[in-house]
Amino acid sequence: MSITLSELRGMVSGSAIALRCVTEYQPTGGLGSKIFPPTYEGKKYATEKRLDPKSQKEVKCVLLDSVQSQANRMELALLKAHRDSKIALPLLVVKFNDKKLIKQITVTSLDAPHRIADAIFRDCTLNGKKFRDREVDVLSETSAQNATSLFEWCPTALVFGMWDSAGKRGGMGAKFQRAIVSEIVGYDAVFGANTISRIDPLEIRKEAASIYITKDGDWTLDKSKAENPKKQLKPSEIIHGNVTPSIDLNDDGENVGGITMSRAQQTTTISLAVLRRLRFPLDGLTRSDVDLAAQTALTALALSAGTLARVDVDLRSRCHLWATHDTKWEVLDRPGERPHKFTLTPDESLELLNESVSEAKKIGLPWGGETELKPIDNLIELVKRSQELSPKKSG
């Protein structure tokens, strides 16, 4: 059974503390097929032991997608829905399409690392003035007690959290706690082995020649053209020749060849308590009905984000998961009480969002559209320089 806007509003204004969705997955390759978790410094997996509620035994688990990564995926899922015209989100857009750039880039407030507070937008202009130097700066006066402008320009910042550390106030800039947390963990992880190898169709042999790097970063067999004649490379160092088959190990000598697992579990929690802290004054006045409308719209936005992110869970190469049941959300209310549950399809979540935004607008809340900013010349130049630098010289 799904949920109506009225019911959602009732949860937000009532005693429910959070909404939570737990979804189980299997690899698309089938039960028992291997998937590849993310690796961290030292090529390690983030492992842990958990009490498996199904078997009541402590089992080895691996983090498949972190809180930060899940937030990025949810934002991208919303961006896709916006691009598909299923929802209309307030969005900052910056297009790096200057002809001198090798590659054209578009950045939005949904994919910039720090959202609307990202330094990219700081270094852009709107109507000829620097975005953060305008008479009314979106972020400078914003706070939990005055979140109206952020609701207008970047409501996702109120859902995913934001810290305006790039502004004039530095570390004391506006801070908004995230209202949604999600992560995916694989249960009963058994570590697999992976081999690394390359068969060279050209059959280039390492004894064939010594390779030298030229002054402009290219390679040569002519020692006289070398930037450093003493430094000789093998063909494998310029990605030619065979690579002897070996087992992929991390810095601790452990296999990092993926895992098999009994299941993956994604847990997404939306904190209504966080959203209830926000206030949305209009013309300097705070009203409870206005606050409720905004908080309800933000809850619907969070529900959409969590639901849309479950549509295609393709986390990385060789880590594609498939949900084994419908998306069901629980309403966490009084401690110890059995949670009420509701299902929500992606289309239903978008419908709920659109309806709640419409209600918010009716009550007077502003809901912006797409706003295009222009990057300043210095920023374009920096991007140009980084694109021009050869990858061989990086790091």
Place this chain on the structure above:
Amino acid sequence: MMFTIGINFLNGWYMAAADGTEKRRAEWPPHPDRVFMALTAAALFDGNEDVEELDALRWLESLPPPYITASRATFRDSVTSYVPVNDISSPLTKVKKKYVPYQEMQWSIGRNRQPRRFPIAIPRDPVLYMTWPDRNVGKHRPTLENLASRVTNLGHSASFVQMWVQDNGMPATWMPTGSVPQMYLRAITAGRLDALTQDYNEKRRPVPAFWQGYSRVQEAKKFAHGSVFDSNLIILTLDRGLPLTFTLELTAALRSLILATAPGPLPEWLSGHTPTRKPTLYPHLALFPLPFVDPNIKYADGKIMGLGISLPTYVTRTEAGSYLGPVLYKSNGQPTKNRLFNGKSFERSVMAEDREHPPKTLTSESWTGPSKRWATVTPISLNRHFDGKNMWKKTNKHLIKACQDIDLPAPDAVQTSMYTSLYGALPSSKYPPLLRKDGHRLRHIHATFTFHEEVLGPVLVGAGRFRGYGLCKPC
């Protein structure tokens, strides 16, 4: 009459660092001070001071430390993530005098990424309770209930919680103690609300205030007999292992450390001597090795992983804490890393074991049973030499008395041998002998005791029982 604050970790985990900015170890259980800080943040979040809320918080800070009901937790591996910072906008960095882009993102605008760790504890049960027994929340209940319902997180902002107030308590797993604790947690103290408000107004990070020792509540053990030694062992971890042959040297070094560091004048149970410098007739502090030995695990290597301290049962925990606390813990509640060395053959560091899941060898339970059958890990020193006819019978009789000397019942059977039945332990011939003051070497021997009923350890018998010889393990 009691009241309890309940906390449910909604994500099933708790993210907070136990080691400050290092962020390599996750905190578990949460400190009571964190709960107070969360309630204060909820009260003052919108900048408006509600008199009733401040009154309720001042009342809460006046209370003694709560006991805690928390399940055991496991911990996620401490891995490093690289997260983009926002206060530097240049996509370039200098590497060997050349500007190169930072790690590329999908649109070739590099960004400085800094290493970050996110320590996480995963409790078996995501619901935890802090209980103040003998306290009636009274008129503050509706205010505290309302405040608790507005708390969003504990620790990191991603660590969502639901918090509430209830009248009934739950069985404690951690109790505040004035004795030698197993862990120190940041407590709530009078004046904490004002201190937090001042820190906030002056834009300072709050500093930890008072540290309160907590001990895990042991499950009631059914046993027929205990010995003169307290079964609540104090466990210390060595940074690197040592062979069992170093037992006497290690315990001597530990004893020297304790005597040098404990506040004086030293009581008899600690020094082992009377005020007139004669050996005490009463049981005193026992120090012993904790090696990886086992009746069933064939790969047990016998390496000493830590040291155990057992107090005589007549010493109160509070008195013990006043002498041993300063040796083992810093003023901020963190375990002290002490140096153990003898100037010639070894140097190690040792600190109080406070991990949520220490190795089995470094747990009280491994050494206290209860059990009917006990085998020696280190040999029993005999302060009498037996020979002639009936030598073994006399030795056995001596060993039976040794058990009775530590208030254990006479065992039904005693088997003696050069060897012990524990994997990893060494034959008695490998151990250096205990020396008397006159230089006389005491003979020693391994033994296995079988009692009529279960006895509670630690079982330390023979002349070297205060120095690590005659240590037995359930088998």
